[in-house]
């Protein structure tokens with residue numbers, strides 16, 4: 712189960728949270744102010760897996776070049 716790092720811009724709090732795969736897209740409550748404005752930070756898990764970079768590349772170049 713990966714640990715994601717989050718940053719809350721409302722109160723400048725950084726926190727970590729264990730996230731199940733089924734909850735990966737859910738924004739957690741900030742432990743300081745309780746708002747759901749936290750932003751997921753890139754973690755060691757994300758960089759080693761490479762899934763984030765791959766999905767961005769696929770969405771940016773998948774439509775134009777493949778069928779022309």
Ligand SMILES: [Zn+2]
Nearest residue numbers: 719722741744
């Ligand atoms: Zn906060």
